Amino acid sequence: ALDAIRAKEDKVHAFVTVAEEEAVLKRAGEVQKQIEQGILTNVLAGVPVAIKDNMCTKGMLTTCSSKILENFIPTYTAEAVLNLEKAGAVIIGKTNMDEFAMGSTTETSYYGATKNPWNENHVPGGSSGGSCAAVAAEECFYALGSDTGGSIRQPSSFCGVTGIKPTYGTVSRYGLIAYGSSLDQIGPVAKDVTDCAAILEAISSYDKKDSTSINRKDLDFTSALVDDVKGMKIGIPKDYFKEGLDEEVKEAVLHAAKVLEEKGAIVEEFDLGLVDYAIPAYYVIACAEASSNLARFDGVKYGYRTADYEGLHNMYKKTRSEGFGAEVKRRIMLGSFVLSSGYYDAYYLKALRTKAMIKQEFDKAFAKYDVILGPAAPSTAPLLGSSLDDPMKMYLGDIYTISVNLAGLPGISLPCGIDKKGLPIGLQLIGDCFNEKKIIQMAYAFE
Numbered sequence: 257a258l259d260a261i262r263a264k265e266d267k268v269h270a271f272v273t274v275a276e277e278e279a280v281l282k283r284a285g286e287v288q289k290q291i292e293q294g295i296l297t298n299v300l301a302g303v304p305v306a307i308k309d310n311m312c313t314k315g316m317l318t319t320c321s322s323k324i325l326e327n328f329i330p331t332y333t334a335e336a337v338l339n340l341e342k343a344g345a346v347i348i349g350k351t352n353m354d355e356f357a358m359g360s361t362t363e364t365s366y367y368g369a370t371k372n373p374w375n376e377n378h379v380p381g382g383s384s385g386g387s388c389a390a391v392a393a394e395e396c397f398y399a400l401g402s403d404t405g406g407s408i409r410q411p412s413s414f415c416g417v418t419g420i421k422p423t424y425g426t427v428s429r430y431g432l433i434a435y436g437s438s439l440d441q442i443g444p445v446a447k448d449v450t451d452c453a454a455i456l457e458a459i460s461s462y463d464k465k466d467s468t469s470i471n472r473k474d475l476d477f478t479s480a481l482v483d484d485v486k487g488m489k490i491g492i493p494k495d496y497f498k499e500g501l502d503e504e505v506k507e508a509v510l511h512a513a514k515v516l517e518e519k520g521a522i523v524e525e526f527d528l529g530l531v532d533y534a535i536p537a538y539y540v541i542a543c544a545e546a547s548s549n550l551a552r553f554d555g556v557k558y559g560y561r562t563a564d565y566e567g568l569h570n571m572y573k574k575t576r577s578e579g580f581g582a583e584v585k586r587r588i589m590l591g592s593f594v595l596s597s598g599y600y601d602a603y604y605l606k607a608l609r610t611k612a613m614i615k616q617e618f619d620k621a622f623a624k625y626d627v628i629l630g631p632a633a634p635s636t637a638p639l640l641g642s643s644l645d646d647p648m649k650m651y652l653g654d655i656y657t658i659s660v661n662l663a664g665l666p667g668i669s670l671p672c673g674i675d676k677k678g679l680p681i682g683l684q685l686i687g688d689c690f691n692e693k694k695i696i697q698m699a700y701a702f703e
């Protein structure tokens with residue numbers, strides 16, 4: 257993995273930090289010994305992993321790809337990463353991302369954009385673009401990403417890898433630097449469904465340190481790796497195939513449905529309501545939570561502090577003006593606005609009601625179907641530099657992923673074809689809450 261990083265990193269730029277070779281080899285040696293002694297038995301023992309740079313790693317720089325955390329070295333490790341370490345994982349580095357996970361292209365990183373390993377003129381997607389590019393470029397064997405509105409599934413689709421966003425509450429958020437706390441989940445990015453299931457099994461746990469953690473007893477996700485979909489019901493939301501969806505993506509995704517039908521699944525189209533309301537509701541809620549979560553970066557406790565200032569207020573102002581990038585500032589302002597008195601009812605409260613109604617739409621669908629099938633993104637990876645000056649267009653690209661976060665559901669994205677430009681196309685399978693096994697089983701059968 258270190259050799260691959262040395263060979264490819266100049267072109268791909270998937271990492272913010274690569275772990276020191278000496279430390280990596282020392283850890284690998286220790287793990288090797290414990291494998292030989294039979295202490296470590298997990299399949300992940302000794303396998304190099306890359307971690308998205310919004311998860312705290314004790315003693316290793318954790319920047320969220322922001323200037324404001326350019327010097328932040330955490331004193332503790334995120335629970336999900338700790339779970340991996342217990343399984344014997346070897347951390348090889350921290351991956352690039354959109355600043356504070358806000359974006360869909362990994363171009364808002366303060367440390368420069370990551371390139372898509374399939375074609376370096378294209379973006380890898382985002383915000384977990386570094387994690388997905390690192391796996392696609394084989395700079396590591398798997399990675400962890402985080403998904404607030406599609407940040408695991410969309411870049412997985414753009415990079416031709418597989419990623420899972422679990423049911424909200426399945427993986428501890430302790431040590432994940434918060435963006436939209438009610439939406440954020442950590443999940444695996446890997447080469448195939450089998451790896452993803454094993455990784456998800458390792459990182460999931462009940463954690464008292466995360467008040468939204470759920471004590472689940474059904475975390476044996478690898479038991480769902482069964483090549484059988486006979487009689488399983490698939491619902492295809494008609495609204496996901498309207499205007500805005502690239503023709504080649506549409507064809508590949510519908511072909512995937514055919515493949516599953518031939519394997520014995522029952523496929524049916526249906527009307528999923530409120531699809532058009534998901535983006536406005538998501539951006540109101542995510543920005544509101546972000547404006548509150550990012551209030552802690554003020555130059556006092558940790559991170560960047562402006563060089564010259566007069567008094568405390570001026571220090572806050574200059575630190576935050578200099579430390580945050582344009583997209584983060586836009587969202588803090590939008591979030592503060594929708595939470596302010598006079599606007600709270602009109603925007604924030606209304607968005608919360610919309611969120612509840614979207615969940616009800618999914619409840620209705622899952623009364624009939626085991627899995628909902630659709631695209632992961634409306635297109636394949638866009639060209640670098642083509643998204644940044646039109647944030648609205650970028651936000652609209654989240655149409656198929658964000659309602660899954662609003663409803664707390666699990667979703668998987670896996671490759672289902674290649675377009676004429678030679679870029680991968682992603683298929684998304686969505687399950688009801690706690691039904692990761694159904695989407696894993698179906699993805700495994702399709703693969």
Ligand code: GLN
Pocket residue numbers: 357358359360382383402403404405406407408435542654
């Ligand atoms: N693209 C979405 C956003 O910018 C989703 C990001 C994410 O899931 N972290 O908010």
